[in-house]
Amino acid sequence: MQSLAKRDRIDMLLKIGRQWAIIFLVTELVFFSVMARGFLTLNAFQIIFFFGTAVFLMATAELYVIITGGIDLSVGYVMGLATIVSAKLIVAFSQSGMNSFLSILLGIIITLVIGLIPGMINGLLVSRLKVPPFIATFSMLGICHGISELLVSEKAAKNLPHLANAIGNGHFVYIVKDGGVSFFSRPEVARGVKVYEILPNVVVIAFVFIAVFAFILGRTKFGQHTYAIGGNKDAAIRSGIDVNWHLVKIYMLSSFLASLAGILYMLKYVTGKADAGASSLLDSIAAVVIGGASLYGGKGTVWRTILGGLIIAILETGLRIMGIPTFDKYIIVGVILVSAVLIDQFFPELTYKE
Amino acid sequence: MTKSSHVMIEESRVFRSIARNWALCFLLSFIVLFSLTGKGFLSVTNFQNIIHLSVIAILMASAETFVIINGGIDLSIGFIMGLSSVTAGKIIQIMSNSGNYSPVFSILIGISVALTISLLPGLLSGLLIAHFKVPPFIATLGMWGITNGIALKICKGFPVAMLPDSLTKIGNGYFFYIKPGDGISFFGLPEGVGNDQIREYFRLIPNSFIFLIVFLLILWHLLKNTKFGQHTYAIGGNQDAAIRSGINVKKHIVKIYVLSSFIAGIAGVFNIFQTGIGNFTPFGAMYELFAVAAVVIGGASLMGGKGRIIASVVGVFLIAVLENGLLISGVEPFYRFIAVGMLLILAVVIDELFPDLF
Amino acid sequence: MSYLIETKDITKRFGGLVAVDRMSFGVSEGEVVAILGDNGAGKSTLIKMISGVYPSDGGTIFYKGEEAKIHNPMHALAVGIETIYQDLALAENLNVYSNIFLGREKTKKKFGFISVLDHNYMHDESTKILKKLDIKIPSLKNNVRTLSGGQRQAVAISRSIYWNAKVLIMDEPTAALGVAQQKQVLDLVNSLKDHGLAIILISHQMRDVFEVADRIIVMRRGKKVGDLIKKETTTEEVVNLIVGSEMVS
Numbered sequence: 017m018q019s020l021a022k023r024d025r026i027d028m029l030l031k032i033g034r035q036w037a038i039i040f041l042v043t044e045l046v047f048f049s050v051m052a053r054g055f056l057t058l059n060a061f062q063i064i065f066f067f068g069t070a071v072f073l074m075a076t077a078e079l080y081v082i083i084t085g086g087i088d089l090s091v092g093y094v095m096g097l098a099t100i101v102s103a104k105l106i107v108a109f110s111q112s113g114m115n116s117f118l119s120i121l122l123g124i125i126i127t128l129v130i131g132l133i134p135g136m137i138n139g140l141l142v143s144r145l146k147v148p149p150f151i152a153t154f155s156m157l158g159i160c161h162g163i164s165e166l167l168v169s170e171k172a173a174k175n176l177p178h179l180a181n182a183i184g185n186g187h188f189v190y191i192v193k194d195g196g197v198s199f200f201s202r203p204e205v206a207r208g209v210k211v212y213e214i215l216p217n218v219v220v221i222a223f224v225f226i227a228v229f230a231f232i233l234g235r236t237k238f239g240q241h242t243y244a245i246g247g248n249k250d251a252a253i254r255s256g257i258d259v260n261w262h263l264v265k266i267y268m269l270s271s272f273l274a275s276l277a278g279i280l281y282m283l284k285y286v287t288g289k290a291d292a293g294a295s296s297l298l299d300s301i302a303a304v305v306i307g308g309a310s311l312y313g314g315k316g317t318v319w320r321t322i323l324g325g326l327i328i329a330i331l332e333t334g335l336r337i338m339g340i341p342t343f344d345k346y347i348i349v350g351v352i353l354v355s356a357v358l359i360d361q362f363f364p365e366l367t368y369k370e
Numbered sequence: 371m372t373k374s375s376h377v378m379i380e381e382s383r384v385f386r387s388i389a390r391n392w393a394l395c396f397l398l399s400f401i402v403l404f405s406l407t408g409k410g411f412l413s414v415t416n417f418q419n420i421i422h423l424s425v426i427a428i429l430m431a432s433a434e435t436f437v438i439i440n441g442g443i444d445l446s447i448g449f450i451m452g453l454s455s456v457t458a459g460k461i462i463q464i465m466s467n468s469g470n471y472s473p474v475f476s477i478l479i480g481i482s483v484a485l486t487i488s489l490l491p492g493l494l495s496g497l498l499i500a501h502f503k504v505p506p507f508i509a510t511l512g513m514w515g516i517t518n519g520i521a522l523k524i525c526k527g528f529p530v531a532m533l534p535d536s537l538t539k540i541g542n543g544y545f546f547y548i549k550p551g552d553g554i555s556f557f558g559l560p561e562g563v564g565n566d567q568i569r570e571y572f573r574l575i576p577n578s579f580i581f582l583i584v585f586l587l588i589l590w591h592l593l594k595n596t597k598f599g600q601h602t603y604a605i606g607g608n609q610d611a612a613i614r615s616g617i618n619v620k621k622h623i624v625k626i627y628v629l630s631s632f633i634a635g636i637a638g639v640f641n642i643f644q645t646g647i648g649n650f651t652p653f654g655a656m657y658e659l660f661a662v663a664a665v666v667i668g669g670a671s672l673m674g675g676k677g678r679i680i681a682s683v684v685g686v687f688l689i690a691v692l693e694n695g696l697l698i699s700g701v702e703p704f705y706r707f708i709a710v711g712m713l714l715i716l717a718v719v720i721d722e723l724f725p726d727l728f
Numbered sequence: 729m730s731y732l733i734e735t736k737d738i739t740k741r742f743g744g745l746v747a748v749d750r751m752s753f754g755v756s757e758g759e760v761v762a763i764l765g766d767n768g769a770g771k772s773t774l775i776k777m778i779s780g781v782y783p784s785d786g787g788t789i790f791y792k793g794e795e796a797k798i799h800n801p802m803h804a805l806a807v808g809i810e811t812i813y814q815d816l817a818l819a820e821n822l823n824v825y826s827n828i829f830l831g832r833e834k835t836k837k838k839f840g841f842i843s844v845l846d847h848n849y850m851h852d853e854s855t856k857i858l859k860k861l862d863i864k865i866p867s868l869k870n871n872v873r874t875l876s877g878g879q880r881q882a883v884a885i886s887r888s889i890y891w892n893a894k895v896l897i898m899d900e901p902t903a904a905l906g907v908a909q910q911k912q913v914l915d916l917v918n919s920l921k922d923h924g925l926a927i928i929l930i931s932h933q934m935r936d937v938f939e940v941a942d943r944i945i946v947m948r949r950g951k952k953v954g955d956l957i958k959k960e961t962t963t964e965e966v967v968n969l970i971v972g973s974e975m976v977s
Binding site for chain 2 (some may be wrong): 779781800801802805811813815816817818819820821822826827830831832833835842843844845
């Protein structure tokens with residue numbers, strides 16, 4: 017009887033420990049709430065998500081690729097390229113007389129379509145030419161960088177219509193204190209009246225896409241096949257899955273999300289920058305690993321990855337509010353990254369297993 | 371055997387020779403090409419320049435060569451170099467400006483400390499990878515972040531300046547200074563000659579070149595002629611076989627990452643000699659990625675078990691000559707990224723088609 | 729007759745699973761003992777303990793009557809226990825003589841103090857041993873990757889013989905070979921018997937077992953369920969022990 021009770025206790029401990037990532041997240045929140053003034057506010061939380069959109073999108077992209085056993089090093093510069101391409105297109109359209117909204121919409125759509133190309137090339141290289149993903153996507157990184165430089169050297173992308181800025185920095189919901197609610201546009205108020213801004217547009221857009229891709233990964237045949245390829249590529253081939261075509265789609269999906277991240281960046285900062293996404297690459301891979309996916313493929317879910325991304329985003333924002341230079345952030349992220357893998361090593365029962 | 375099959379074997383051997391050294395062939399072709407398209411490409415000065423500027427890349431590539439042959443990868447070398455450069459710089463700066471120590475002494479101490487410190491990240495990575503089974507990608511990625519953070523903390527985000535002049539004198543100096551008709555002097559301009567007269571002198575063999583040759587010889591010997599090198603290939607080829615043959619694989623893996631980290635440290639020290647400033651590594655530098663590219667172009671496989679130092683050096687020169695040549699020929703910089711990307715892919719495809727070539 | 733190599737109550741656990749449960753058996757000089765059992769019976773784990781790849785969780789190994797502490801592959805090799813694994817444990821990216829000398833490379837001193845690999849020595853010694861075992865391989869400088877299955881097997885066996893194996897463990901030696909090559913390997917095993925080696929053979933091929941083995945040990949779920957003398961038993965009895973539930977001492 018006694019040993020049974022002990023076993024129950026261990027099981028419970030394991031169940032709690034399995035959620036170590038969430039525990040860590042909560043600890044972070046508590047820590048920063050105490051140590052950083054102004055952390056525990058609606059504004060601060062929105063900032064976390066606002067600045068983190070690129071990482072969340074790219075982490076989702078990387079997750080898909082990593083589950084199949086590959087990696088995509090090009091997302092950072094695909095994002096940068098997208099900022100430049102979308103900015104230039106929108107400027108071109110609006111200067112040719114098209115109204116702001118249409119130019120922006122058209123610019124975005126065309127950029128998204130163009131953004132599929134790097135992914136398609138990556139996918140073809142990896143699946144047909146059997147180029148290791150590391151090499152293929154590293155080459156694409158360079159190529160996108162080169163093309164970005166070329167486009168930017170012609171003319172800087174200025175004169176974006178105001179609407180772009182409004183969308184990029186706007187929110188879904190505005191609540192006037194003691195007053196009404198307004199959607200999408202900031203209400204005109206008298207001086208000194210407080211307006212609560214809720215749900216930044218870019219965050220909403222990003223999360224709509226992330227939710228869609230989470231659904232695809234978890235509930236559809238496409239997602240199922242993705243896991244299968246990562247688990248045992250040969251078995252997947254022999255069950256009739258068109259692995260080559262699937263891999264192409266995966267990499268296209270990845271560069272699509274990277275382009276989206278670039279477009280959102282452009283809307284936020286109304287500019288195009290070649291290396292806009294360079295620093296997010298590391299964070300997005302770290303997010304995937306911290307979120308419990310294995311670099312060898314076959315495991316991982318979108319929400320866990322977002323959790324990993326949150327841990328990093330909270331860390332960065334918290335440190336910033338505390339006034340600690342971001343140098344330390346690199347150290348801490350590095351330590352967390354390695355710890356995540358070690359925990360997986362030592363306590364395999366703790367990590368999320370499907 | 372019939373005569374025709376004799377001929378066939380002869381042909382395939384020639385073909386194989388070329389394919390085996392395709393990178394070298396490309397290199398030579400590029401040199402010829404750019405001599406024609408770019409004024410000033412084919413000159414002693416330009417070539418010495420190319421070599422001088424490639425030294426760091428070669429150091430990085432040779433570090434990466436060992437790690438990749440062993441079956442791993444090291445993403446942290448770029449920032450370890452920055453850490454070493456900044457550490458040495460800080461120490462030299464403090465010591466030489468305090469007035470208590472001679473520049474030479476401060477430089478020596480700075481170098482020693484930096485090199486010692488640069489052993490640590492490799493030790494940590496190696497232990498994580500060998501004993502805790504952390505995938506090399508992650509372990510070195512983590513180390514990437516940690517060393518970068520520490521380096522930035524040391525220099526507070528700014529390059530470390532105010533260092534003795536003797537650094538660049540050595541770093542950018544040459545072995546021979548020849549004035550046609552007037553004689554030779556070694557290591558520096560002759561007594562009494564000012565810098566303004568330097569144009570009259572024919573400078574030959576940068577000091578960095580001598581350093582490079584000695585360095586490469588040592589590494590080449592290590593990889594080709596010693597048990598250490600042999601075991602590196604074995605572990606990369608079949609880790610289980612290596613374990614079962616009694617090789618202490620875990621210890622070896624740690625040694626490899628310490629070696630790679632140490633070489634990155636040497637690169638950092640060299641960097642100080644070359645620029646006269648302690649530099650942290652900026653984000654976009656991607657030294658490690660270019661090092662991996664050079665090693666792969668040189669013929670190594672990311673799976674491990676294959677590769678040669680000289681081949682990686684060829685890989686570095688291929689990229690360097692390509693960049694230099696395109697620059698001199700006035701080509702838009704964006705084409706160079708595409709060119710490197712295509713070279714990489716070519717390297718991998720050749721590896722696919724001729725797996726037993728190297 | 730005393731055993732050259734013997735295990736007493738040797739045990740191995742992986743987490744909650746007992747892979748090898750107090751196995752006791754021995755092999756004498758010049759004797760071939762075959763270990764049979766279904767998948768998961770513990771055969772591979774058993775020999776990995778004897779060859780030092782796994783540390784044991786209990787029990788002892790005796791060599792020439794004295795306790796032998798075998799905690800890693802080096803110890804086993806030092807004692808004279810050589811193992812030929814199912815996947816041959818050859819480094820495909822290295823050539824034939826490098827594989828024969830893997831882990832035990834010979835060096836010489838150049839200029840009096842620099843230590844370099846002595847390729848000539850290793851090449852010549854390897855040529856000698858291959859000739860002695862009558863194995864034909866065109867060039868020892870070729871990478872193992874270019875050799876056929878039978879040739880690779882031969883290289884693995886030559887490696888063990890060269891290093892004066894006293895105990896030779898063979899894990900599924902003929903599994904990947906064609907008929908003619910299988911016969912070659914079995915002939916080799918018989919000749920090695922004459923040299924006084926103690927040979928432990930793991931195989932699924934009943935015919936091979938009955939051709940070379942002197943004794944047959946059957947394992948089931950980590951335990952020894954049979955220790956038979958080949959001449960006194962039949963294929964049927966052996967198969968029954970592998971799958972059935974009878975205990976025969």
